[in-house]
Amino acid sequence: MLPAAREVWQRAVDQGYADPRRLHHAGRTARLLLDNAREATAEALEVRPDEVTFTGSGTEAVHRGLLGLHRGRSPARSGFLVSAVEHSAVFHAARWTGEPVHELPVTSTGAVDPASAAEVNDRAGPVAVVAVQAANHEVGTRQPFPEIYDALDDELPLFLDACASAGREALPDGWSAAAASAHKWGGPPGVGVLLVRRGTRWRNPFPEDDRVDVRASGFENVPGVLAAAAALQEVVADRAATAARQHALVARVRERVAATVPDVEVVGDPEHRLPHLVTFSCLYVDGEALVTELDRLGFGIASGSACTASTLTPSHVLAAMGALTHGNVRLSLTRDTTAEQVDAFLAALPGVVTDLRARVGL
C-alpha cells in the first residue's frame, strides 16, 4: 500500500467508522467521506461518479459487472464470448451461468485476433456479453480495442476487466461495464471498483441489499475506499513519468534476457503492453526453482526488493499464446524499482539459469 493511502486509511478509521446510511453526525461524516471517495475515483478513471460502485474485491467487481450485463440481456441472447487470456475469475463467472462460453483466440503475443473473433462471433450466434481485458495480468499485452469491437456484433455489451491496468493507464473506450482492483494500484486489499456506463442494461445478478449504492451489497468499507481513492489519485498524477521509466526498464529486460540467456523466450507484445510487466520462459528450468534461487539472491517477493516474481504453472494464458508453460518468471516493477536493481537482476540471471540447467544435466 502507498504511504499516502495508509495515512488516509488511518485517519478514516477514526472519522468514517459509522454507517453512511444513518442520519446522526457520525453517519453523515461517513457518507460524506464515501461520496468524496466516489468522486475522486470517478475523476481519476475519467467516468461519472454515478458510474462507480465500490466492491469487496476486484473479483467481486468482475462477478457483478459480467453477470449484471448478462442478467440485463435481451431474451434472444445467451452465452458469452471471452478472450482466451482472461483472468480465471472471468471464466469462472461466465461458466457459473451454465450457458455456453466461446473463447476468442489470441495471437502468439496474447492479443485477440479480430478476424478470428469475427468468425467465433458468427459461429456462436447472438451471445449476451463479450469479455475482453484491457491488458493481460501475466504478460502485459494490451488488447487492440477498436479493431476487436469492429469485428463483433454492434449490440453486444463489452465487459472490460481492467484490473491489471486501471490507474496505470487510461481505460480504453467502448465498454458497458468494467472492473478494477485497488491493491493493484497501491491501494488497500479488499477494495474493488465496478464501473457501469450510464444507460447500460445492467441488472443486479445477486440479492439486493438496500445500501447507499444499489449495485453493491454489505456495509460500506469507508476507510478502504478512501485509501483506494487516495492511492489512485497519486498513481494517476505521475503515471506518465512512471510509465515512461518502467517501459524503458522493461524494454531493457526484454532485450538483455533474450541476448544473455540461451533458450529463452520473452513473451507478450514488446510495445503494446503494460509498462511494468514482463514474463519470460526458460527451457529446461523449473520455474519454482528459478524463483527460489533468485529470491535467495535478493530478487523476490520480499518487500523493498527490485521485483516480484512468480511461477505460472501451467498458465492458461501462456497455453493460449502457444508459449512454453514451464520455466516461467514474471517480473513486475514497482514505482520505486531503480535501473541499478534491474541491472543487478540482469547480471545475476544468466548464471542462475546455467546452474539450474547443470543440476538436471542440461
Add this chain to the structure above:
Amino acid sequence: MQLARRLPDVAAGDVVTVVADDPAAKVDIPAWCRMRRQEYLGEDRAPDGVPRFWVRRAAEPDASPSAS
C-alpha cells in the same frame, strides 16, 4: 527434457514420438520445437489412449541444448 536429451541420438530427418500424459505437454512440446527450431508434426493417441507427439529432427541447427 527427455526429448532434448534423446534428439541428438537420432539422425536429422528422423521422426521421434513422445508419449506424455502431462497436460502441459500439448503446449510445451510445440513450444519447444519452435524455440529449438525443430519440426513439430502433430499429436495423436497411443494405443493405450495416452497423448503422443510427433517431432522431426531438423538438419540444422543442432537440437542439443546450447553450451552456456
